[in-house]
Amino acid sequence: SFSAPNSIISLLHNLSNCVLLSESKTDGSFLIHHFLSFFLKGTCKVCFLGLVQSFSHYSTVGINMLQAREKGQLVFFEGLRNSLDMLLPESDASDAEPQPLSFLRWPSTDLRNLFDFVNSSLSQSENDMSRWASPVLLIDDLSVLLSLGVNPTAVLDFIHYCRMAVCSKQQGNMVTLVHNEDDLGDEDCDLVLHALTHQSSLILQVHGLNTGYCRDVHGQDKFQLKRDHTHVFQYKVHDKGVSFFAPGTSSAVL
């Protein structure tokens, strides 16, 4: 596989970064798996907001999440499972403890509780600091919050607070996946995407090919480092990973 994308990503270990993953007309979740694996192997403490898939889905794809969770390296939030407590509460009484997805039940609470969850997960105790490298926040994905009715301003506030807590205060990294559906007229989505584009130091845009669906080349990935050139690669996702190649050099073509 092409080394250039990996060398770009390896820069993340030295800087505190806000990485934006945007997927358009294709599934970009392989990048989430890639980053998760990358940071866990780099002994970072990771807080993973898995909002769209189950724990077993993420852990089935080659990363030993169970082990990481057991030794305290990984904090995983399973949005789907938690949502049912909010959408179908057992009683009318409010929850005893603040719930990360409380906005599903009480729309006015926005994402305050979700931020508190992230913050407490990644606050490094003395013990933590000696064990783990810098903290990482991984979000799959941010767009689902908009789909569930959270105000885009609230989403941007949440990201802002996370960036301050993770990147600024602790020199950690943040990786966020969003959908890019610019032809659908989803203004909320566009707003969040544009704001994040300005705030991010590394942007990976994954896009289905313009010529349509193709079996051998799944899409195109544009890597953009702030103040740097834009690198464009094409990619194909395999069973256990992804291979990148320069545009037009797919093995199916050469």
Place this chain on the structure above:
Amino acid sequence: MAIPVQSMTGISNARLNVEMNTTSFQKKSRSKLLSIPGTRPSFQNGQLLVSTGTTSLDYVIEEDVFDSYSHMLLKYFLAEGIVCSHSFLIASAGEHPDDILQGLPAPVLDDVPKDEIGKINQRRENDVSEESQDSMKIAWRYQNQPKVQTVLAASSRFGHYYDASKQMSAETFESAEYYPFYLPAEVHLKYSVSSNIHIGYIKLLRFIQGVIHKEGFDRACPQSKTRNILRIGIHSLGSVLWGDDICCKDDPLYAYSLTKFLYGLRGLLRTSLSVCMVTVPSHLIQNKAIMGRVTNLCDTVIGIKSFNGSEKDANDLYKDYHGLVCVKKIPYLNSLICELPDTRDLAFKLKRKQFTIERLHLPPDLSDTVSRLNKQDLAESSKLLRMGCGAAATGKKHLDF
């Protein structure tokens, strides 16, 4: 992993036998594979496959304008469940679930006489409760072999054929575990203020959760009976009949009601042995962004466009077909990749007995004089294809040699 198109219940599609082309290696096989009738494990990701895709998945079918073919797909999905002895749940706000049940297509069980069908179901029930009493005398060595069903085991096949012109007999579905949800019988229409989600959806979600938990599809309770799959079919979700206004207003009052429901549904499916097919009248949803959100929240999205009543009906190019099938989204579950078909341009036709989905191919242009008019038609229809089906390849443009 079964592609929804290929494995669409009871639909013959010899040309799209993607299922047979799975890779030969086994990836992370689980030590204990659940063995449930009507399912088999996928080689790719260890998921259980039912004959309309994988369990724990959510299928959304975008209805055709008159909801004729999408309704048919839903019926096939449910009929397959009955033939495989799965439990099933039908939720509807318009037609009563019992009426939908009556209208299911009859399975084509080769060589099986009608009265045998009742016996198959009977035998399955008995298998659980009693051991075979007769011990074999002469063939005692074979006593411990698994019982072979002498009736042609149509119900142990993976995927079946249905006769669209005949209705399923009452005996076939009588012994099935069936959970109906009929909205008008359940609740007065009003909004639930606290979570901004329509109360009809909340009721349905609670109902589904109740069935899953009570009958043990979530594996929470120790199962006293053999494990089974729950098939959930939901008709016309999002329509006015469900009390939602996304189909009649550009700026609906509670635009996120449907998406919240779908998120909760996804949560239920992911934590249970169930699979769900939902039809949505997307052509009525004014705000395109809403359908985009719905698509992102579901695993598989298939659009059905029928040619009935449109100008395409008269177009020679499409005379072989009744409509188009547009695969808008494919699931990536427990794996980085999925079974990808060669093409996403598909069309369907309904012959007397069979509903077939196949690769769309334009007939060769055999006329001696290719008039300008025909060329224009081709360009027009390929444009329409593109508009209708998003990311579908636009390679149908007329090629000049």
